Amino acid sequence: MSDLEDRLNEAINAAVAGAEPRPGVMNAVRDRHRRWLIRVTGAGAAAAAVVVAGVVMPLALLSPRSGGPAAPGGQGPVATATSHGAVTAYAVGEKGTVTPIRTATNRALKTISDRSVDSLGIVLTPDGKTAYVLNDLLPAIVPSTVTPVRTATNTALTPIKVGRHPEGIAVTPDSKTVYVANYLAGTVTPIQAGTGKALKPIKVGGNPWAIAITPDGKTAYVANGYGVTPIATATNTARPPIRVGRGAFDVAITPNGSTAYALTGNWVTLIRTATNTTLPPVYVKQAPIDIAITPDSATAYVTDPAGQVIPISTATGKAQAPIAVGKGARAIAITPDGRTVYVTLFSVVDRHFGTVIPIRAATNKVLPSIRVGELPTAIAITPVAG
Numbered sequence: 001m002s003d004l005e006d007r008l009n010e011a012i013n014a015a016v017a018g019a020e021p022r023p024g025v026m027n028a029v030r031d032r033h034r035r036w037l038i039r040v041t042g043a044g045a046a047a048a049a050v051v052v053a054g055v056v057m058p059l060a061l062l063s064p065r066s067g068g069p070a071a072p073g074g075q076g077p078v079a080t081a082t083s084h085g086a087v088t089a090y091a092v093g094e095k096g097t098v099t100p101i102r103t104a105t106n107r108a109l110k111t112i113s114d115r116s117v118d119s120l121g122i123v124l125t126p127d128g129k130t131a132y133v134l135n136d137l138l139p140a141i142v143p144s145t146v147t148p149v150r151t152a153t154n155t156a157l158t159p160i161k162v163g164r165h166p167e168g169i170a171v172t173p174d175s176k177t178v179y180v181a182n183y184l185a186g187t188v189t190p191i192q193a194g195t196g197k198a199l200k201p202i203k204v205g206g207n208p209w210a211i212a213i214t215p216d217g218k219t220a221y222v223a224n225g226y227g228v229t230p231i232a233t234a235t236n237t238a239r240p241p242i243r244v245g246r247g248a249f250d251v252a253i254t255p256n257g258s259t260a261y262a263l264t265g266n267w268v269t270l271i272r273t274a275t276n277t278t279l280p281p282v283y284v285k286q287a288p289i290d291i292a293i294t295p296d297s298a299t300a301y302v303t304d305p306a307g308q309v310i311p312i313s314t315a316t317g318k319a320q321a322p323i324a325v326g327k328g329a330r331a332i333a334i335t336p337d338g339r340t341v342y343v344t345l346f347s348v349v350d351r352h353f354g355t356v357i358p359i360r361a362a363t364n365k366v367l368p369s370i371r372v373g374e375l376p377t378a379i380a381i382t383p384v385a386g
Contacts, residue, residue, distance in 0.1 A: 087335055087381060099356075099372035101342070103335050103381070106358050111373040125175035130193060132178050134169045135159070146180055148196055160198050162189040168210040172233060173217045179231070181208035181222055188222055190236050204229045204238050210250045214273060215257040221271075223248035228262050228269075230276055242276055244269040250290060254297035254314060261300050261312075263288045268302060270317060282312050282319050290331050294361065295338040303329040309343055311364060323364050325357040331378045334361070344376035345369070 087103045100109040123132050133147040133156075144166050145159035163182025170179050171193075178191040187201035188208060206225030213220045213233070220231040222238075225247035230239040245264035253260045253273065260271040266287050270279035286304035293300045293314070300312040307327035311320040328346030335342075341359040354376040358367040 087337075099376070101356060101370055101372070103340060103342075106340075106367065106370055108356075108370050108372055123169050123171055123178070125171050125178075125193065126173055127175040129175065132169065132171070132191075134166055134180070144182070146178065146191060148193075157196060160191055160196055162191075162198060163187050163201055168208065168223075170211040170213050170220065172213055172220075173215060177233065179211050179213070179220050181211050181224075183207050183209065186224075188220070188231060188238075199236065202231055202236050202238050204231070204241075206241070206247060209248070212251045212253045212260065214253055215255060219273065221251050221253065221260050221262075221273075223251040223262055227264075228260065228271060239276070242271055242278060244271070244278060244281075250288075252291045252293050252300070254293050254300075255295055256297040258297070259314065261291055261293065263291055263302065268300070268312060280317060282317055284310055284319060289329070292332045292334045292341070294334055295336060299361070301332055301334070301341055303332050303343060305329070307345075309341065309359060321364075323359060323366060325359070325366060326355075328354075329357075330376065333379045333381045335381055340367075342379050342381070344372075344379050346375055 099111040101107065102109065123134070124130070125132075129150065131149040133149060135145045135147065144162050144164060146162055146166075146169070147159045148157040150157065162180045163185030165182065165184040166180045166189075167183040168181035171177070172179075176193050178193055180189045180191065181204075182189060182201070184207070185201065186203060186205045186207060188204055188211065189201050190199040191197065192199065204222050204224055204226075206227075206229075208222045208224040208229075210223040211220055212223075218233055220233055222229045222231060224241070226241040227244040228248050228251055229241040231237065232239065244262045245267055248262040248264045248269070250263040251260055257273060259279075260273055262269045262271060264281075266284055267281040268284060268288060268291070269281045271277070272279060284302065284304060286306045286308070288302040288304050288310070291300055291302045298314055300314060302310050302312065303325075304310060304322075305327075307325055307329050308322040309325055309329065309332065310322045312318070313320060325343050326345050329343050330346065331344045333342050334340070339361055341361055343357045343359065345355045345357055354372050354374060355369040356372050356376065356379065357369050359365065360367060
């Protein structure tokens with residue numbers, strides 16, 4: 001077992017016991033799972049194909065006084081997913097940067113920077129009416145919140161209190177309920193989107209990392225230290241966990257809703273959602289970091305710390321030839337048309353800038369890199385052209 005795995009297990013065991021992990025352990029956990037990659041299932045035909053959607057930017061860029069996203073230094077408003085005439089990817093840097101990328105041209109626009117904050121997340125509801133800002137700060141004793149923002153007016157509403165140290169967020173396809181995974185609390189907080197009211201937390205235990213919701217909206221799957229815990233959204237009741245290795249760090253669901261893919265150790269475990277039973281896992285040499293699935297549900301792409309993107313055929317459950325993108329590969333997202341896969345890449349030479357690597361999905365060919373802000377740890381793509 002690696003030192004990092006030891007520290008991850010220590011963090012899990014500490015939280016299960018209700019204790020606070022040592023700071024160094026928590027930093028290791030953050031480095032392993034700097035996800036802030038928001039997964040949303042859309043309501044319409046075009047949006048339903050999207051596995052990764054929304055905008056990620058620092059919370060400090062949301063100015064309640066101005067009523068919307070505001071860039072520092074008089075740079076003007078930060079564009080949201082509903083304000084573009086083309087599909088846009090957003091690469092988020094660990095040091096409070098956000099770089100928009102026009103996917104039609106792979107051209108990076110001006111990077112917005114606010115070094116006073118760490119990277120946070122925003123998820124857009126599938127109907128496009130509301131964005132939810134995930135306030136995920138350390139130390140974990142700091143109260144955590146989710147801030148709703150009306151996209152029509154870019155007005156920030158009253159923050160909603162959630163559990164300790166939230167790590168994951170997802171929205172139901174009907175845009176009515178937001179689910180937040182609270183890592184140190186071992187719970188998932190449902191939020192009524194219409195009222196902004198947080199409902200009774202759902203105990204899932206095992207340090208929930210991430211959430212994915214089926215396209216029919218009936219089940220939320222929570223990746224945690226016990227495996228993957230399904231939640232019946234109609235009653236907000238947790239079902240028995242599905243055991244996958246030592247626990248799951250991420251989960252994604254195919255757009256056709258048939259299969260959930262859980263990242264655990266050096267394996268990608270497949271779960272048949274109709275029965276919540278596991279299928280033969282797919283082995284990868286390096287512990288996968290993130291996962292995205294093509295809109296046609298044909299291919300799952302995972303990144304690994306060796307600087308590779310590994311395509312997995314969902315039809316055969318077999319890993320295909322890895323795609324070398326360079327060390328520092330982190331987050332991954334796929335355009336709504338399924339043509340391009342985007343991977344964030346830490347610079348191993350100069351940590352003061354980062355890149356995004358586009359991959360042509362039809363050929364798995366790496367395209368010219370795109371320079372973005374410092375230490376890009378997450379990427380998200382608008383669900384449809386606005």
